[in-house]
Amino acid sequence: MAYSRADLRGSTLLGLRHVPILSFCGAAAALRCVRAYGAIAALMLARIFAIDARALAALRIGVCCVALLDLTLRVPDLSAHYTDRGMLARADALTWFRGYHDWTFCLHLIGGALWTQIALFALHAAALLCMLVGWHTRAASVGAWLLTLSLTVRNPFLSFGGDVLLRSLLFWMMLVPVGAAWSVDARRTSERPLSYCGIAGAGLLVQVWLVLFLSGLPKLGVGAWLQGQGLAFALDQEETARPLGWWLRSLPSLNAALSWTTVVIELVVSTLLWLPAWWLRVACVMLCWAMLAGIYATIDVYMFPMLTAVSLLVFVPARSWDWMEESFLRSDAGRGTRADHMAEVMSPVEPETGSSTAIRWSAGRYVREALAALAIVYLAVWNVGLWRGGESYEPPQPLAWFGRAAMMRQSWAMFTEFTRTGWFDAPGTLADGRAVDLLADGGPLPELEDALSAAQQKGRPADVHAAYGSTRWLSTFKIMRQFPDKDAHFAYYGRYLCREWNRRHSGYDQIVGFQIVFHGRQVGAHLDRMPVLEDYTSTVLWTHDCFQ
């Protein structure tokens, strides 16, 4: 089902006008009547579920930019996170994360050396770049999706919500024509559909809505949010609070208002997106963006707000894109060749050919739509199951296989569990008895001087958020803290620190052993004042002997 923009605007009324007359003309007419009503229903659905080709193109460009940014930010820790000399060797990953690896495939396991990982990262970047410019878009998006899954599975200690959203979006983007506008592919073909309406498109819209709606819904079951303190609690988590958020934490009345605003936007505004009035959609997208900008400014949840903002582009209606294109082209008119070139790239289609082009139903499209239908069923069953059955829910078999193999298991409950917040350090002893702090750089192996000087500094770091090496390291430590009874986490990390430190240092500089200590306090216990050192209790999570 693909409709041009002209169809979508005018024909609903046209259908309605003929139906009552026809319905009196016997059985044959009744059939025609059913068909007519079917057509009306289809058009109504199309008004809701059609996505403008330019919206898909904007989504493609946005997601690729975020994914490329993420890939770049992973590069500094390439060796520490993904090679056999890092914190999780391949054998350890396969032993510890059996559950993951039984279902999926992981290209990043083919080699443990740095060069293999560099080659795979280059391949990943190439796939994303191809997708960004829209060159062989479908193949590139399949490649990008596979490599994204593979990268996540290589080191599951690093994952968090943003990764789940990224791979879900990439999954849907494989199935919809994201390269239909603003792409190299579109320039090389005359078949340029204006909009796309299909099962996969509906799935994409549902996915984008679910992220917002399901992060709002669980908040209604949490006392802190019902009392209007949810935001303050979220901001009280020092690991993720940015300076602006830390300041905002101490303003109770503003907090309460913003808490409720957040819940309303997540639940109500996101749902209003489904109404096919263009102005309403624009307004709702704007409100959601405002909320996401607020989150971005106050809390560091890495690429999550950016990705969510980008994903909301699919709800932006054709009229806005028309308006943007017109104003963009007018302002650029006559500015020389570059503007002309841009105009040619940006303009989706000429009016006369536009109305006749539709996406044909090829065999490939049947497969894609069937896959999309399966994924929608999965999302429905999974989310209902998760709501009723809790974390341990497992869907019935074919769906369970799909969910694990395509890694579509997802949970969007954010900021609903508030436990402890604080910072880590790893006091260790060198062969000659000197004290070092192996977490001087917040995760990666520090230099000797840094480790020595960090061991002298006691007390709360001035900026707890900055004390973590990167968001990926933060995720590692969060997972470690969540499962303190599972020794393997610490054992792998500890082995990495010992092995690499002693590979680089010899004699008296070698490390003998160390502890991993968490200094934490209860979130939301003292919202009225700044935390003092007495609030924190230190817990030794792990003791490691390097020469065991």
Place this chain on the structure above:
Amino acid sequence: MIATLKSWLAIDLRSLAALRIGVAVVALWDLGVRACDLAVHYTDAGTLARQDVLTWFDNRHDLAVSVHLLGGSTAIQALVFTLHAAALLAMMLGWHTRAATAASWLLTLSLHLRNPFLVYGADVLLRLLMLWGILLPLGARWSLDAATAPVAARERTHCFGIAAIGVQLQVAAVMFIAGAAKMATPFWLRGEGLATALDHEFHTRPLGFWVQRQGWLVRPLNHLVMGIEGAGAILVFAPRWPLRVLVVLAMWAMLAGIASTMEVGFFAHATAVALLVFVPSQAWDRIARAVSRSERLSRWRMRALGLTARWFPSARVDVVESGSRLPRLPHLLAELFAAWLIAYTAIWNVGFWYDRDYEPPAGFAELGSALFLWQQWGMFTSIETTGWFVVPGNLEDGRSIDLMANRGRLPTLEQAMEQPPDYRRPQHIAERLPNIHWQAHFATMVLAPDQPGPFRYYSRYLCREWNRRHSGGQALRTLQIIYMTRPTQPHPAAHAETEYERRVLWTHDCFG
């Protein structure tokens, strides 16, 4: 000087084409044999899960790439096997020959790294031949590439260069080291080597037992084998073509003898194929003349060429020759790499000769281990024991079962219960295991009884898979891996049962 060398050591392009087809056919055949145990040998539910193989390697081959590690399920392994077969098929047909050869080599390397316990001599030889093949114009004759190439590309008849010399040296080294190692072994010099080798019941076929009993035959054959291997490896470089043909034929005869008396998998086939590089132009000319005289054959050939042109009109022309004046830099790099390969192979083989734990010098070692250039050709020189394996298991309800009832693979309950573990000598020991890869797997255990790895992984496989299928009283509690063994001896005797010692190599508690 160069001209003399050239006329002496240049390889006929038809020899290379024959080598290409031979290597691809043997490798495809071997892949088919391996595919019979796809789930048992290459998945996480098999004898060696991925984390086990990585633990076993312990970073020894961390520079290498194994594509087969990307998934642990049967479906993904089947996919990789299909890719592998496609690459070998393309290599056989000579379609995009160089790329196909490179892909075949990479996937073969990857397969061997996935389960190193199954690798034996023929695998190593095929892998090395593929690596050399990347550097040589394997597709210049009898290939789809050649059929669609312009006539000008068919002018050259020979290939000469460092890579061409290297592949000949490599093949000769296999033979020479096999011969020289025997000459350094006392019992081979005494004339008892062949009889001892044939006493290794693990491999011996019925004809082998018969030969072993013929005292008048086995002693001359012993010296003949040493002679063919040692002297033949040198004589095969002779600048007289009839002598070369004679040596190659003698070696083929010897390999045929080995294949008919011993179960050595594809070793004889692979070596016979490798010797094709020594077949001189004159021999091919004579064969070609004989073939062109047969009218029916040439008509068939014309039809095949026509079909080729119709089906593959645009096969890429890729007839870059070793020693040719074509692309300068890649060619130079290939020759440099070939020189490095020759140096590495020489250093490795000499080093290994003196010390079994030899490690090549740093800088050399990394690349060598990444390309998995390990080789060892001193065959049948250290055969101390022979025998067969019995793997008895104990169920929860106290019954004793035979876990070797399915020849190494996990047996069903009925198979395992059919009769209790039997410690009597079986009729045909060589047939107790399905194929050479299984024999290599068990030989790993015998050769390194102090390494718990292979025992532990295999026992874990048996426990895990058995207990996945059976529970309650039928659950497997313990198992043992027992080697029924006796020392090998050159003098055939009616091997009474009392001769065999029951050596328990490993005891495994499934719930421990």
